[in-house]
Amino acid sequence: MISDPGLLVLVGTLALATAVGLVVRARAGRMRTGGAASGGWALAGTAPAASDRVLLLQLSSPVCTPCRRTAELLTDLSARRPGVVHLEIDVAERPDVARELSVMRTPTVVAFTRDGAELLRISGVPRLPELEAAIAPRLTGTGSA
Amino acid sequence: MSTPAAPARRDPPVDPRGVRFSAALTTLVLALVLVSGSGWLLGAQALVFALGSIAGLRFSPYAVLFRVLVAPRLRPPTEREEAAPVRFSQTVGLVFAVIGTVGYLAGLTGLGIVATAFALAAAFLNAAFGFCLGCELYAVIARFRKNNQQGATA
Numbered sequence: 001m002i003s004d005p006g007l008l009v010l011v012g013t014l015a016l017a018t019a020v021g022l023v024v025r026a027r028a029g030r031m032r033t034g035g036a037a038s039g040g041w042a043l044a045g046t047a048p049a050a051s052d053r054v055l056l057l058q059l060s061s062p063v064c065t066p067c068r069r070t071a072e073l074l075t076d077l078s079a080r081r082p083g084v085v086h087l088e089i090d091v092a093e094r095p096d097v098a099r100e101l102s103v104m105r106t107p108t109v110v111a112f113t114r115d116g117a118e119l120l121r122i123s124g125v126p127r128l129p130e131l132e133a134a135i136a137p138r139l140t141g142t143g144s145a
Numbered sequence: 146m147s148t149p150a151a152p153a154r155r156d157p158p159v160d161p162r163g164v165r166f167s168a169a170l171t172t173l174v175l176a177l178v179l180v181s182g183s184g185w186l187l188g189a190q191a192l193v194f195a196l197g198s199i200a201g202l203r204f205s206p207y208a209v210l211f212r213v214l215v216a217p218r219l220r221p222p223t224e225r226e227e228a229a230p231v232r233f234s235q236t237v238g239l240v241f242a243v244i245g246t247v248g249y250l251a252g253l254t255g256l257g258i259v260a261t262a263f264a265l266a267a268a269f270l271n272a273a274f275g276f277c278l279g280c281e282l283y284a285v286i287a288r289f290r291k292n293n294q295q296g297a298t299a
Contacts, residue, residue, distance in 0.1 A: 007179065009179055009258050009261075010176055013265050013266050021269075024276050025274055064227070065161070065225075065226045
């Protein structure tokens with residue numbers, strides 16, 4: 001019975017899919033730093049106002065349920081924390097931005113400092129306390145690079 | 146295939162719990178296909194995919210089961226999901242199920258097994274993790290389609 005190829009493939013497929021699922025779940029919403037993207041404000045077609053410190057550039061697609069939840073979270077965050085700007089870009093409208101930032105999945109949020117350097121990025125719905133703690137140091141002081 | 150893309154987008158949003166319920170049933174059926182090697186069972190699953198993909202998600206037998214048997218026992222959904230990517234994922238499932246059915250019935254068992262395994266992996270990821278492979282694919286394809294339209298920017 002164990003030598004039945006269908007059964008072997010069944011067990012193998014479920015094992016592989018479980019591994020993939022666990023990796024995807026573990027990465028979802030987690031921050032990654034070390035990205036070297038720059039020019040975030042320009043990509044979004046804007047420039048920081050005097051009091052702006054951090055840009056949360058959200059890349060979304062039109063049909064994407066977690067994108068809506070992410071937008072709600074970040075709209076709320078930018079309303080609560082002065083200096084935080086949240087902008088959303090539709091990758092279907094602006095594939096060039098997705099290419100420039102090497103973003104394959106939506107939602108992906110790329111955080112930029114005032115001078116446009118990448119601070120961190122998150123794919124999936126962000127874990128808010130983690131994100132807030134990470135950008136907090138950038139919200140104080142003059143915000144110079 | 147005569148239906149243009151626009152009506153698909155007008156599908157009402159769907160209950161994500163129903164999508165996962167359907168994926169769980171699909172996983173079960175595809176696992177049985179692999180164990181039994183039955184091309185006819187895979188053909189039946191292809192028909193289920195075809196109804197969801199071509200007629201619309203609410204015509205899928207699994208969605209009907211969810212509406213009649215499961216949904217009345219649950220609280221109303223707190224969120225809803227866009228139907229278009231889910232419907233697209235049914236189309237992807239349909240392609241694999243048709244290839245697999247042809248394989249099994251034509252005696253190309255290896256082809257049947259491999260095609261079924263791909264569909265099974267996608268259905269299982271959705272059922273167990275809520276991760277919709279077909280929906281991700283939909284977003285990627287939407288991007289490249291747009292890229293091609295713009296042409297010169299590539």
